[in-house]
Amino acid sequence: METMKEQQTANDGLTTEEKILAAAGKVFTRKGMAGARMQDIANEAGINKALLHYYFRSKEKLFDAIFEKTFQQFVPLMHLEFDSTDDFRQMLRNMVRLYVMMVKKSPYLPSFLLNEMHQNPDKIQHLLLKMKVSEFPKRLQIRFSEAGITGDPRQLLLTLISGVIFPFAAKPLLMPLFFENNEKIFDRFITDRSVFLEDLMLRMLVNREDDDAKLDSDNSNFNTNAL
Amino acid sequence: METMKEQQTANDGLTTEEKILAAAGKVFTRKGMAGARMQDIANEAGINKALLHYYFRSKEKLFDAIFEKTFQQFVPLMHLEFDSTDDFRQMLRNMVRLYVMMVKKSPYLPSFLLNEMHQNPDKIQHLLLKMKVSEFPKRLQIRFSEAGITGDPRQLLLTLISGVIFPFAAKPLLMPLFFENNEKIFDRFITDRSVFLEDLMLRMLVNREDDDAKLDSDNSNFNTNAL
DNA sequence: AAATAGTTTAACCAAACGGTTAATAAGTGA
DNA sequence: TCACTTATTAACCGTTTGGTTAAACTATTT
Structure with a gap:
């Protein structure tokens, strides 16, 4: 094995990168891109703020990752x-x-x-x-x-x-x-x-031309009684 | 008249306060509370940034005014x-x-x-x-x-x-x-x-019990032909 | 164990931000 | 005209924020 890139289950059984993504997901989806603070995400992930920039170079890159993941x-x-x-x-x-x-x-x-x-x-x-x-x-x-x-x-x-x-x-x-x-x-x-x-x-x-269509159940929520 | 509070049609036929509200409305509704910058609003209104704080003491107060107005x-x-x-x-x-x-x-x-x-x-x-x-x-x-x-x-x-x-x-x-x-x-x-x-x-x-209800027109967008 | 590459942190930095201040301009009433 | 209040501005301030750096820590390789 050359460089052994894969990082293993730090403590919670989660890679640091995974912890970041999870934390960023939480913070971004609640506060949005503009409202989220890098420090919040770091706190949520239980790591140092600089680590965010180590794994994802900028806030925007991190946001893009989350946005894409969420969208997917x-x-x-x-x-x-x-x-x-x-x-x-x-x-x-x-x-x-x-x-x-x-x-x-x-x-x-x-x-x-x-x-x-x-x-x-x-x-x-x-x-x-x-x-x-x-x-x-x-x-x-x-x-x-x-x-x-x-x-x-x-x-x-x-x-x-x-x-x-x-x-x-x-x-x-x-x-x-x-x-x-x-x-x-x-x-x-x-x-x-x-x-x-x-x-x-x-x-x-x-x-109206289609009254024989088989409606499985009769739990229709609206009935007109009068008018 | 004691103090003559009302300010008259500066240039565009709009009070400064009205100009601020209009500008803030634009910026806030597009970028949200967190995304909006006081400078943006000032620019949009064509006034100095300090004037925003003169009319509405803080960003939050200004936002509340807009939020309420929008909601209303x-x-x-x-x-x-x-x-x-x-x-x-x-x-x-x-x-x-x-x-x-x-x-x-x-x-x-x-x-x-x-x-x-x-x-x-x-x-x-x-x-x-x-x-x-x-x-x-x-x-x-x-x-x-x-x-x-x-x-x-x-x-x-x-x-x-x-x-x-x-x-x-x-x-x-x-x-x-x-x-x-x-x-x-x-x-x-x-x-x-x-x-x-x-x-x-x-x-x-x-x-189904109500087929005689008078449907004014026949422009129903969905028709089942088969199945 | 020494060297090396990858990971994590504390401390720091420059820019941006919301907000303040002090001074000026403009309008108002006597 | 003078005093006085209101409106507006440029410059400034402290804090927050995204981002950097250099050092320390950890693991892997030799």
């Missing part, structure tokens, strides 16, 4: 469902559940990306090219055609994503307004919303 | 429609159109609020109390009852708001992905989306 958590999620599930309706259900699960796990992620993409849109551009996201709309269109569905797939997709993400992104506002500052109530709402959105996605595809 | 643009918008329009369906249509118009006019606003509310949720709390937003959910529930509609009104409301806001909040990401970096295509999509969302709101209220 989204993309494969999208691609996946397109290929996996044959049944279009089931695919929509899965997507809703997948997104909910994901955002539940990292609730700071959406507003972080939503905010930082405005600061330097060029970075987004670069990332989109790096991964193969450009073919995304076409594949969506194909699934639509295969399922015999007309209309703009982008409308459905944006409704789906925004519907899942928004309650988390606006949580600090909604919490006292809609959920009595009670985390349990919020969680219950999210559970309900997952079902609601799944139902909504299917409902989008149903119109 | 949202709230009356919500309240309004609840009282104005009698017909529930028409109310939903109006809300969609109103939100689209508003976000079109100030496209940086959503991601600004979405981001800053995470930094200091206490400020949001304070603002919510200051205006009378707490009664908001109840009034929504009442409109639902009046219209004979069952289900959770929060689900509908969040779907509506997120559906309008998200395309703007995620614009830098969507622009190359869905809209070929073409502003015209984006605008057309938003126009379509307004119609789409109006339709979606109504569609939420329709189920």
Whole structure:
């Protein structure tokens, strides 16, 4: 072995570089590029500030690494469902559940990306090219055609994503307004919303000429009784 | 008149304080509290940096003023429609159109609020109390009852708001992905989306037992042909 | 063990930042 | 015109911040 580059499990079973990335992820996603301090990250990682510059030359380089890593958590999620599930309706259900699960796990992620993409849109551009996201709309269109569905797939997709993400992104506002500052109530709402959105996605595809479409369950959240 | 506090139309027909607020609004909404520099704001307003501290003692005070002002643009918008329009369906249509118009006019606003509310949720709390937003959910529930509609009104409301806001909040990401970096295509999509969302709101209220509900037009964006 | 390469730290630095000060300019009332 | 308050500016100050440096520590190789 020539230089033995690999560093081994320092104390927590984590490389120093891994500790830095984990810490930077936390701090950056919470405070954003401008709000995060290198000292905060160093503290969070339990190391000296200079080490940050030793592993990643500058704050921007470190941020880029985090931004890219964070962004990459989204993309494969999208691609996946397109290929996996044959049944279009089931695919929509899965997507809703997948997104909910994901955002539940990292609730700071959406507003972080939503905010930082405005600061330097060029970075987004670069990332989109790096991964193969450009073919995304076409594949969506194909699934639509295969399922015999007309209309703009982008409308459905944006409704789906925004519907899942928004309650988390606006949580600090909604919490006292809609959920009595009670985390349990919020969680219950999210559970309900997952079902609601799944139902909504299917409902989008149903119109009057299509009443025999097999709606698996009857837990539709909205019923018109009068008017 | 004792002290003659009011300052008159300096040059642009704007008070210095107004110029500061306008400049601060621009800079803060684009770069956020942490990213904005007092010097930037001073430059944008075409004044000396010390003047900022003369009118608003600190950066935080200035930010609070902007944050509050920005936030206040949202709230009356919500309240309004609840009282104005009698017909529930028409109310939903109006809300969609109103939100689209508003976000079109100030496209940086959503991601600004979405981001800053995470930094200091206490400020949001304070603002919510200051205006009378707490009664908001109840009034929504009442409109639902009046219209004979069952289900959770929060689900509908969040779907509506997120559906309008998200395309703007995620614009830098969507622009190359869905809209070929073409502003015209984006605008057309938003126009379509307004119609789409109006339709979606109504569609939420329709189920199989209610086929005779008068759907005004047939421009439903989604039709199932097969499957 | 000596030499060498990789890792970590304390101390330091220059620039940027929010904020202050003291002086000047401009308007107001007598 | 004179006194007085308000508005505006240039220069300055202390702190924070991203980044550097040189030395120390650790491990690997010979």
